Amino acid sequence: MPRVSIILPVFNVEEYIDRCVNSIIDQTFDDFEAIFVIDGSPDKCEEILKEHSKKDNRIKIFSRSNAGSGYSRNYGLDKSTGEYIYFMDPDDWIDPTLLSEVVNYADKYQVEVAMFGYWSENAQNKKSKSFSNPQLKYYKSNPSIAKDFIKIFTENVVYAPWNKLYKRDFLVKNNLTFPNQKTGQDALFNIEVFRKLSKLLLIPKCYYHYCLFRDNSAGSKFNPSSYDFGMNIISSLEDLLTLWEIDGSQFLEVKKMELIFSEYKNIYRKEAKITPKKLLMLIDESACKDLLSNVSFNSMQTKRNILMYILVKKPSLFYLAKKIGLVI
Known part of the structure; x- marks a missing residue:
C-alpha cells in the first residue's frame, strides 16, 4: 500500500499534462500512486499519460464519460489505496519536496489535514504572488479550529483541495466526498471537511504552482x-x-x-x-x-x-x- 495517493481529474489539459506528470515523477518521496481520471477529455491527454505509465508503474489511468472534476475526484478516491490523499489539478505542478516534507509534517503531528502554501503564476510560469500561513500552527481540536476559522480562512485558501494533504481514513470515516455541483464543489467539500476536522496543521511554505488564466478552463467561460x-x-x-x-x-x-x-x-x-x-x-x-x-x-x-x-x-x-x- 503506498503512503500517498495523488488524484487528478483530467479534461482538456494536453498542453500542460507533461509538466504536471514530470513534477510528480520528480518528487524526492517515491512511495505514492498517481491516479489520473480521464473525464471524457477530447484531446490527447490519455495518449500522453499512457506513454508515461509505460515508464512508471505508479501512474494509473482510468477513463470515464465527462461528469465534472468532483465526480472524477470521488472516483479516484474510491480507487485509491494510500494512507494519505492528495488532490491535484493537471494544469498545475508541484515542487519536488512537496510530498516528502508535507508527509513528514503530517506524520509528526498526526493530523487529519495538513495545509500548505502556493504560488499563483501566469501562463509564462512567472510567479506573481505567494499565499501561505504566516507561521507553523497546529490545531488539535475542532473547537480550537472553529475559534480561529475566520483567521484561517483569511490567511489561507480554504476552498482549494490542492493545498492540502488529507488522511484517507478521516475522509472515509466521515463520508466526505465532492458534491454534485459543476463548479465550486471543492469549496463545499472543504467546508464539510472543516465541520468534521479535529487535527489541522498549517505549514508556512509554498509547494504548489497554480496556473492562472488558462484558456478553456471553467473559470474563463x-x-x-x-x-x-x-x-x-x-x-x-x-x-x-x-x-x-x-x-x-x-x-x-x-x-x-x-x-x-x-x-x-x-x-x-x-x-x-x-x-x-x-x-x-x-x-x-x-x-x-x-x-x-x-x-x-x-x-x-x-x-x-x-x-x-x-x-x-x-x-x-x-x-x-x-x-x-x-x-x-
Missing part, C-alpha cells in the same frame, strides 16, 4: 449557474458558523460582495463585444442585484474590499477597470 453555485457556498459557510456559534456577519458580508464581483466578471464574459449599456442591463436582470442592496460598506475593512465594493456599486467603473486591464 460564462457560467449561467455560477451565482447559484456561489450562494450555495455562502449558505454552507453560514451554516458552519452558526453551528460553531460564531458571529461571522462581517465575514459573510465580504463573501457576498466577492460573489457579486465574481458575477459581474461572469456577466462580462457572456458576450464578446459587450458595451457599458449592455453590461448595466445584464446586471440589472441578474439575481445579484438584490444581494447587492444587502451588502454594507462598513464591512469592507481592507483597501482591496473597499475598491471591490466601489466597482460593484458603480458598474460603469467596473466596465472601465475591466477594459483597461485592472480587473482580470
Whole structure:
C-alpha cells in the first residue's frame, strides 16, 4: 500500500499534462500512486499519460464519460489505496519536496489535514504572488479550529483541495466526498471537511504552482449557474458558523460582495463585444442585484474590499477597470 495517493481529474489539459506528470515523477518521496481520471477529455491527454505509465508503474489511468472534476475526484478516491490523499489539478505542478516534507509534517503531528502554501503564476510560469500561513500552527481540536476559522480562512485558501494533504481514513470515516455541483464543489467539500476536522496543521511554505488564466478552463467561460453555485457556498459557510456559534456577519458580508464581483466578471464574459449599456442591463436582470442592496460598506475593512465594493456599486467603473486591464 503506498503512503500517498495523488488524484487528478483530467479534461482538456494536453498542453500542460507533461509538466504536471514530470513534477510528480520528480518528487524526492517515491512511495505514492498517481491516479489520473480521464473525464471524457477530447484531446490527447490519455495518449500522453499512457506513454508515461509505460515508464512508471505508479501512474494509473482510468477513463470515464465527462461528469465534472468532483465526480472524477470521488472516483479516484474510491480507487485509491494510500494512507494519505492528495488532490491535484493537471494544469498545475508541484515542487519536488512537496510530498516528502508535507508527509513528514503530517506524520509528526498526526493530523487529519495538513495545509500548505502556493504560488499563483501566469501562463509564462512567472510567479506573481505567494499565499501561505504566516507561521507553523497546529490545531488539535475542532473547537480550537472553529475559534480561529475566520483567521484561517483569511490567511489561507480554504476552498482549494490542492493545498492540502488529507488522511484517507478521516475522509472515509466521515463520508466526505465532492458534491454534485459543476463548479465550486471543492469549496463545499472543504467546508464539510472543516465541520468534521479535529487535527489541522498549517505549514508556512509554498509547494504548489497554480496556473492562472488558462484558456478553456471553467473559470474563463460564462457560467449561467455560477451565482447559484456561489450562494450555495455562502449558505454552507453560514451554516458552519452558526453551528460553531460564531458571529461571522462581517465575514459573510465580504463573501457576498466577492460573489457579486465574481458575477459581474461572469456577466462580462457572456458576450464578446459587450458595451457599458449592455453590461448595466445584464446586471440589472441578474439575481445579484438584490444581494447587492444587502451588502454594507462598513464591512469592507481592507483597501482591496473597499475598491471591490466601489466597482460593484458603480458598474460603469467596473466596465472601465475591466477594459483597461485592472480587473482580470
